[in-house]
Amino acid sequence: MIENVRTAVVTGGGHGIGRAICRRLSKEGISVVVADLDDSAAQSVAKELDGRAFAVDVGDEQQLSGLITTVENEIGPIDLFVSNAGVGYGDGSAGAASKEGGLNPTDDRWESCWRVNVMAHVYAARELVPRMIERGGGHLVNIASAAGLLSQIGDAAYSATKHAAVAFAESIAITHGEEGIHVAVVCPQAVATRMIGIADDSDSMEGGFGGNDVDGILAPEQVADCIVEGIRDGRFLILPHQQVSEYFRRKASDYDRWISGMQRFRRNLTEQ
Numbered sequence: 001m002i003e004n005v006r007t008a009v010v011t012g013g014g015h016g017i018g019r020a021i022c023r024r025l026s027k028e029g030i031s032v033v034v035a036d037l038d039d040s041a042a043q044s045v046a047k048e049l050d051g052r053a054f055a056v057d058v059g060d061e062q063q064l065s066g067l068i069t070t071v072e073n074e075i076g077p078i079d080l081f082v083s084n085a086g087v088g089y090g091d092g093s094a095g096a097a098s099k100e101g102g103l104n105p106t107d108d109r110w111e112s113c114w115r116v117n118v119m120a121h122v123y124a125a126r127e128l129v130p131r132m133i134e135r136g137g138g139h140l141v142n143i144a145s146a147a148g149l150l151s152q153i154g155d156a157a158y159s160a161t162k163h164a165a166v167a168f169a170e171s172i173a174i175t176h177g178e179e180g181i182h183v184a185v186v187c188p189q190a191v192a193t194r195m196i197g198i199a200d201d202s203d204s205m206e207g208g209f210g211g212n213d214v215d216g217i218l219a220p221e222q223v224a225d226c227i228v229e230g231i232r233d234g235r236f237l238i239l240p241h242q243q244v245s246e247y248f249r250r251k252a253s254d255y256d257r258w259i260s261g262m263q264r265f266r267r268n269l270t271e272q
């Protein structure tokens with residue numbers, strides 16, 4: 001049981017971490033709404049959990065606020081909103097300053113990362129914070145990444161937008177925490193999902209993640225368990241890979257040394 005949570009919405013709930021969160025919340029007796037760009041995946045998770053599915057592009061404010069309004073009108077107040085949908089495309093051939101690679105040879109991949117990894121969190125908060133304050137509180141859980149505290153070697157747009165997602169979560173927690181809004185930001189390293197090249201329900205945990213799986217790849221279910229525990233404890237920062245805490249401390253205590261260490265790490269990866 002998560003106290004006072006009856007209805008939850010999980011974006012990107014059709015696959016990977018989002019799907020595992022949906023399943024775990026349902027086990028807690030929570031009524032789950034699965035929102036995903038991939039309609040059939042959302043339908044299939046919702047069917048399994050006796051929940052509701054919505055096809056939504058979270059990077060579109062109208063669609064996201066429409067989702068929230070429909071859920072609140074038809075199902076009930078949203079007590080927990082998990083902004084989990086996320087995208088990453090990788091740097092192009094010229095590295096972090098590249099104009100190529102990823103999805104498109106233009107600024108599109110930066111824009112897509114910005115909309116999905118950051119603005120979707122802003123749109124959800126805009127719509128829900130006033131509603132939640134009025135009824136005495138609620139939970140916003142934003143899935144960022146260890147790349148939002150450290151950096152993702154080989155993906156500048158992902159790293160920059162995940163940093164922005166962490167900063168936005170901080171702002172909401174600072175501004176609205178005392179009004180009953182519990183904000184959590186989740187910063188995993190590698191998790192066995194399609195994002196790192198591992199199909200849903202695959203037996204294999206082998207990822208092609210450019211060395212970012214150095215501390216091991218977690219199953220999405222392990223991440224979902226950490227999230228539920230973190231919500232119960234009222235935590236802000238949820239770190240499924242605990243090593244991230246130490247790396248973050250080292251980065252803060254000597255930034256220049258940390259950059260040199262990351263340069264060395266990158267060189268080792270590219271020379272492998």
Ligand SMILES: NC(=O)c1ccc[n+]([C@@H]2O[C@H](COP(=O)([O-])OP(=O)(O)OC[C@H]3O[C@@H](n4cnc5c(N)ncnc54)[C@H](O)[C@@H]3O)[C@@H](O)[C@H]2O)c1
Pocket residue numbers: 011012013014015016017018035036037038041056057058059084085086087116143144145146187188189190191192193194195196
């Ligand atoms: N897998 C990892 O190693 C890892 C590590 C750290 C953080 N994360 C983060 O975890 C979150 C979940 O990713 P995942 O690993 O489960 O990947 P995934 O690709 O398996 O799942 C992402 C889900 O988001 C949905 N989605 C993408 N764009 C959308 C949009 N515009 N609107 C609605 N839904 C959309 C996809 O359809 C998919 O269901 C992401 O925010 C990701 O950045 C993943």
